[in-house]
Amino acid sequence: MEHVLDNPGWNALISGNSDLATGDNRIKYFQPEVSPFMGFCNNAEADFDELYQLAPQGRVFGYISDVATAIPAPWTVLASIACPQMIHNGKPGDILTDNVRLLTDADIPQMLALTKLTAPGPFAERTIEFGHYYGIFDGDKLVAMAGQRLHIFNYAEISAVCTHPDYLGRGYAKQLLQFHVNRIIAAEEVPILHVRHDNARAIAVYESLGFATRKLIYFHIIKK
Numbered sequence: 001m002e003h004v005l006d007n008p009g010w011n012a013l014i015s016g017n018s019d020l021a022t023g024d025n026r027i028k029y030f031q032p033e034v035s036p037f038m039g040f041c042n043n044a045e046a047d048f049d050e051l052y053q054l055a056p057q058g059r060v061f062g063y064i065s066d067v068a069t070a071i072p073a074p075w076t077v078l079a080s081i082a083c084p085q086m087i088h089n090g091k092p093g094d095i096l097t098d099n100v101r102l103l104t105d106a107d108i109p110q111m112l113a114l115t116k117l118t119a120p121g122p123f124a125e126r127t128i129e130f131g132h133y134y135g136i137f138d139g140d141k142l143v144a145m146a147g148q149r150l151h152i153f154n155y156a157e158i159s160a161v162c163t164h165p166d167y168l169g170r171g172y173a174k175q176l177l178q179f180h181v182n183r184i185i186a187a188e189e190v191p192i193l194h195v196r197h198d199n200a201r202a203i204a205v206y207e208s209l210g211f212a213t214r215k216l217i218y219f220h221i222i223k224k
Helices: 008-013 043-052 106-120 172-186 202-207
Strands: 021-023 028-030 035-039 060-065 074-090 101-102 134-138 141-152 154-165 188-192 211-223
Touching: 008 028, 008 035, 008 141, 008 154, 008 211, 028 043, 035 043, 035 060, 035 172, 035 211, 074 172, 074 202, 106 141, 106 154, 134 154, 134 172, 141 172, 172 188, 188 211
Parallel strands: 154 188
Antiparallel strands: 021 028, 028 035, 060 211, 074 188, 074 211, 101 134, 134 141, 141 154
């Protein structure tokens, strides 16, 4: 039987992120100002054809699969990225998080600027609607942030972990990660995350916080 984390896009769209989903019982997706990600119930080639007919010209989607997929024409493949899918061991940590605060709509301009500068993954005007975005500030300046993206039944994905280049080496990313781990565990859910396979430094940090690789997941960025 397929595990819900083998098809994370679809299973998030029918469970914890269903309030942000558009589509039908075969194809679902987020609006582009929220996230590029989408999902197929059955991952059939015909689904790619149907999505192509539905999508406006130039629309970009993120398709997530547990196998390297040959994306059919006439889609243009912008990137295919192999990412370890990591699951936490369920033990909360004790990193100090007193200076972490919830981000609100008023912070969106700074969130967009920070994610544009650091490129942690897709982040748009309404991505904050996934909820649970927290940051660390230097005065009024947002210098680090992390949030929750895909909510796959009882699995919560930590995402958009980033730190301004001028503030690296202060442990802010690790502090935010531990904050989210503790928050998700307190909600009786399981923290997960995805990381590029070639980002050895980040993988080592995640492992030090109690994450272990479950399997390799593929992120395909495609454009009509």
